[in-house]
Amino acid sequence: MARILVIRFSALGDVAMTVPVIHSLATQYPQHEIIILSRGMMQPLFQRLPSNVRFINADLSGKHKGIRGLNRLYNELKAMRFDYVADLHNVLRSRYLRYRFLLSGVSVAAICKGRLGKKQLIRRRHKVLVMQKTSFQRYADVFSALVCPVRLDFTSIYGAGKGDFSQIASVVQPKGTDKWIGIAPFAKHRGKIYPIELQEQVVAHFAANPTVKVFLFGGGKEEQEVFDRWTKKYPSVTSLIGKLNLSTELNLMSHLDVMLSMDSANMHLASLVGIPVVSVWGATHPYAGFMGWKQQPDHTVQLDLSCRPCSVYGQKPCFRGDYACLMQITPRQVIEKIERIIS
Template identity: 35%
Template sequence: MGDVAMVVPVLRELLINNKNYKVSFLTNFQFFPFFRTFNEIDLIPFDKKKQHKGVFGMFRLYKEIKKLDLDYVVDLHSVLRTNFLRAFIKVPFYQIDKGRDEKENLVSGKIFTQLKSTHQRYRDVFKKIGISIDPSIKNQIDRLDISDLKPIPKNNKLLIGVAPFAAHKGKEYPILQMEEVIKEINKNFNVILFGGGNKEELILDQIAGKYTNVINIANKFSLNQEMDVISNLKLMLSMDSANGHIAALMGIKVLTIWGVTHPYAGFCPYGQQDQNNILANREQFPKIPTSIYGDKFPNGYEKAISSISPKEIILKIKTMV
């Protein structure tokens, strides 16, 4: 989900700079809401569980793509499935350079320097075709009406989103420490909790039940409705996870908490300043980043993100809103 959300603002840049292009975009149907503001994009649903499952499914997908009469194919994913398609598609096919060797050097400790951002890697693929993209040209995202969405509060307090979960524990701030943050910012702001999964929903319900200005919307709204809510946030507090990227594509400030992963790998949310990141203590945990996606880390490094104090997060929030 996060990778798809990261593509959206780059496509927006592309279409602002190049109004004569029409784009057909292949992605999972559940991610279609990310593209709801685009009239210039035809969305093609990819169904890996049924319609496009296995080798025969990929042949079916190839035939669907062939009918589109495309001038170019741009592969922003570079995985086994897209490599399969590349072998059959006859139009010019351009593929992202993910910088796998550089990233391997980063997590192995051979280098510790900022790598090219994923957004720039997307731009570079279009550059191969001769399409120029000026990232300085932004498209303002309007706040969307959420007046009829319950239980979003209707008072005059600013909304702050908190997305405390991540796909891997090494990227997830301990919930008891996060509750300290929520308890404090709840005094002056409306706090909207985001998450997915039944277990996460129960945890967030328990937290929301303790505080006057905290609302849990995990599993309460559709993705479209969640994006409507996000468009009204003053700030999103997120882990290195999809919610930060969704907020960024909506033009919202994102404060990202980093554990065993690191901004140097190039996965910061779109358009965010360096100071919008809070990092685990690398003096205590010198092997950070231990992996690109946070799924691998040495014993004990699951506690790295705990080296960030709730007070540090609270102070940063107050400076950003």
């Protein structure tokens, strides 16, 4: 039996991508104890994993803030006597903890992020359009190098089933024969967001169908304003802002027929519950290795432009200034992808 510390602090989508790997590891090696170290808000992602998986909150804004806080966190972790440390983040904080463990004689390994291949993928000229290793495989490689190989055989956090509907019955009515579509229209960076006025045309199309129910996923003031406007114009559309926490949001997602998402965390959350995702890609590209778990390439919506991809994470401003990679996607292209799945 070995005790393995797994470090991944952020972001939500990246932490969600660890779940298929850790679930696979835990089921294939039940004799090992796996401890996830992450921010407390991430805990619901791991609640339905095997019993040999535990979660520890890294309070990086409180008692574990700064170098003094990291030293406190290290001392708390050291008392747990880990055999291995898997750094799936490889940033300053995780490196500091990793090196402290290394100096104390613990075996450590860290993710290789493949920066060179990604840089060649997004450079302006002479792009090398080659599929990079997925984050799932990069995470699995850490465990293979550290302690044991992992066969990635995860399906869903609910196995072959769905979430317990009674936990969300106060928010939604029973599904019946309707088709349920989730729409997550936002992302962290503009280079990932399909224009809201075009997305509204997608919403309006499905809101007009009495056999379809549309749920809006998101959070924040800007998103609240957009969702309020849409739900007022389209009464059959339901905004979930403020109605669910991460755990119950995953539950509801498991009952969807399809999710429409940007290259964002909601793509990964829906993937964890085995739901097909129609994903819209602008400045970023699936070749960077961030496609949702077991999502199909033909469910993506993207344009073949010589300038894309121009960014790994979507944060770079469009050097053309027109965001053609998103503006030139028609609502009909998105609608047809969704209809192909729900039909």
